[in-house]
Amino acid sequence: KAGVTQTPRYLIKTRGQQVTLSCSPISGHRSVSWYQQTPGQGLQFLFEYFSETQRNKGNFPGRFSGRQFSNSRSEMNVSTLELGDSALYLCASSLSGHNEQFFGPGTRLTVL
Amino acid sequence: QQQVKQSPQSLIVQKGGISIINCAYENTAFDYFPWYQQFPGKGPALLIAIRPDVSEKKEGRFTISFNKSAKQFSLHIMDSQPGDSATYFCAARSGGGADGLTFGKGTHLIIQP
Numbered sequence: 281k282a283g284v285t286q287t288p289r290y291l292i293k294t295r296g297q298q299v300t301l302s303c304s305p306i307s308g309h310r311s312v313s314w315y316q317q318t319p320g321q322g323l324q325f326l327f328e329y330f331s332e333t334q335r336n337k338g339n340f341p342g343r344f345s346g347r348q349f350s351n352s353r354s355e356m357n358v359s360t361l362e363l364g365d366s367a368l369y370l371c372a373s374s375l376s377g378h379n380e381q382f383f384g385p386g387t388r389l390t391v392l
Numbered sequence: 393q394q395q396v397k398q399s400p401q402s403l404i405v406q407k408g409g410i411s412i413i414n415c416a417y418e419n420t421a422f423d424y425f426p427w428y429q430q431f432p433g434k435g436p437a438l439l440i441a442i443r444p445d446v447s448e449k450k451e452g453r454f455t456i457s458f459n460k461s462a463k464q465f466s467l468h469i470m471d472s473q474p475g476d477s478a479t480y481f482c483a484a485r486s487g488g489g490a491d492g493l494t495f496g497k498g499t500h501l502i503i504q505p
Contacts, residue, residue, distance in 0.1 A: 284435075313492055323436070323481065325492025336491055370435050372493075380426065381493065383435035 282307065284373050284384030292390045298359040301387045305352050305373030312354040313381060314346060317368040326369075329354055330377050358389075366391045395419075396484050398496025406504050411469040413499045415482035418463065422484040426493070427456065427467045430479045439480075440467075472503045 285304045293299050305312050314326040325338035329348035346356040352373075358365055368388050372381040397416045405411045415425075424443055428436035442449045442456045442465065449456045455468040469476055479500050483493040 315492070322497045323483075323493075323495035325494070328492055338492055380438055380441060382438060383428075385433075385435045 284371055284382055286369075286371050286384040286387050288387060289385065290388045290390075292392065293361050294392050295361055295363060297361050298357065299361060299389060300355055300357045301369055301371075301389075303354045303356075303371030303373075303384060305354070305371075306382060309373040309375055309382075310352050311374045311377035311381075312348055312352065313372045313374075313377075314354070314356050315370045315372065315383075316340075317370055317386070318366075323370070326356065328377060335377065361391045363391050365389065396482060396494050396496045398482050398499060400499060401497065402500040402502075404502045404504060405472045407472065407474060409472050409503075411472045411476065411501055411503070412466060413480055413482070413501070414464065414466045415484075415496050416462075416464045417484050417494075419484070419486060419494075420463070421486035422494075424485045425456070425458065425465050426483050426485075427454075428481045428483065428495075430481065430498075436481060469501075472501075474503045474505050477501060477503045 287302045311330045313328040315323050317323045327337045332348045343359045348354045368386040370386045372383045374381045426441035427439045429439050430436040440451045440454045444460050453470045458465045479498045481498050482496040485493050
């Protein structure tokens with residue numbers, strides 16, 4: 281069974297731009313969660329989607345948004361990029377959100 | 393704010409020794425406690441997880457010990473090998489699953505040959 285895939289793997293943007301990251305969960309998994317990983321703050325929860333609905337959101341500004349499609353694939357969007365948004369963005373999938381979460385390899389975003 | 397405190401920040405263990413990483417939490421609503429292993433350039437990989445109705449869970453060389461009254465849990469890696477050198481994260485979750493995982497800051501483990 282294929283694991284969680286994330287595209288692109290690396291991205292370089294400049295301040296003020298916006299970016300869209302994509303995540304394809306493990307086949308059959310309906311829950312997708314997004315996390316931001318930085319050296320200073322560690323791993324922080326962004327939001328979780330299940331059946332195309334956002335069920336929970338972490339403590340991030342409204343510039344961070346996401347969505348989930350009917351095939352469970354998910355995208356997250358960051359608008360008006362800031363230097364501090366440079367991070368590894370990780371997607372995790374689980375069967376229903378009440379189960380184990382399996383992470384993808386992440387998208388490394390660099391904001392210049 | 394919900395927190396999970398992890399220690400030590402870094403750890404050096406000789407090959408064949410026991411690696412021990414500790415975590416403490418404050419939120420008694422947490423009901424799921426996983427450990428993840430992360431290698432450079434990779435996403436975290438689920439190692440082992442425990443729920444508060446058991447005090448210990450063992451999978452191969454990895455054991456979680458859980459102390460509900462002290463609100464602490466730990467990861468023991470027996471017969472540590474150089475391939476175990478990685479960053480380890482403890483985490484916790486509440487709310488039946490819709491809440492995200494709250495992670496500790498991580499432990500950088502080095503196993504010396």
